[in-house]
Amino acid sequence: MPLPWTPVLPISTPRLLLRAHTADDLDDLLQFHSDPEVVRYLPWPVRSIDETRFALLAKVPQARVDSEGQWLVLAVELAETGQVIGEVVLKCVSETEGEIGFALHAGFQRAGYGYEAASTMLSLAFGELALTRVTATLDARNAASAALLEKLGMTRGELVRDRPFKGGLVDELHYAIDVTDHL
Template sequence: MLKPSYPIRTPRLILRPFTPADLEALHAIQSLPEVTRYLYWDTRDLEQVREALEARIGESALLEEGQCLRLAVELAATGELIGDGTLFWHSSLHRSGEIGYVFHPDHHGKGYATEVGRALLELGFDGLDLHRITGRLDGRNEASARVLERLGMRREAHLVENEVVKGEWTDELVYAILQREWRARH
């Protein structure tokens, strides 16, 4: 079980639960084709974002396996919502989880995803005592692969034409890191 103490601070970011006030900023992110290009879902209109936000608001703790923790990511200096980070708790028996993140394109290439990924790995390993955490991504998403590599995760699989995403066969990459590897690095 994981009930983080909020807000979670990184050097430049604040991670916190989503609130209804995040609607417009989240819509500004989720309505962009360049944001959803490698995701399972397509761009969202305001009502679809409202529904997604309502679900996110309820995902601020991990009480049992199968749940996910979704955190709003804002710039500490300005309070601007720039993306989100997710920690999935897949199995208590296998102590496994997965991380993910999505950012507004204006904030790509600045190291924010790495900062969020580091915070999510800490939550998973230190807060939930996970043994193994993975990151899965579309094989074309080279920038996200570099983030996972910077976090010390190793590429364990390249699944060729593994899924149909938005009508197109895509490859899937799977990265992972074990708790002992994470601890050795930190």
């Protein structure tokens, strides 16, 4: 799909709603943005309430992508309760390629919510947005995310050693899936 990306939101799944962030998401975001275990492999540090508020203000308009390099950022809301338990993102690498990412509150991990949100984002990418390829990059120590990407049908590719990350050096894994491989 040519830019801009303006997906039809919200997107409903059996248990979730993927939607634009709102200012009302602050308390829910703080629960996982301030958790050292959740942000351990993410590019941001543990955030205070003020830092989370600042990040949220940046996320609110990110339900639309106008140019390459921008991120589509969607809140992952539990349909039953309205609680935001995570977020799923898609970077516009080009008009035909995206990069997926996700973060989930620790209390909701290992229950299939991450898979449900990420697979829905892939369906959006290959469907409405008409992308032909989606990639992902992660810290090689993040076994749970690697397993999720593989469950999504993504293929592990390149291993980059000794990439600077949060004051140290880490190995980085790259994954990819093409539209023809998407279920």
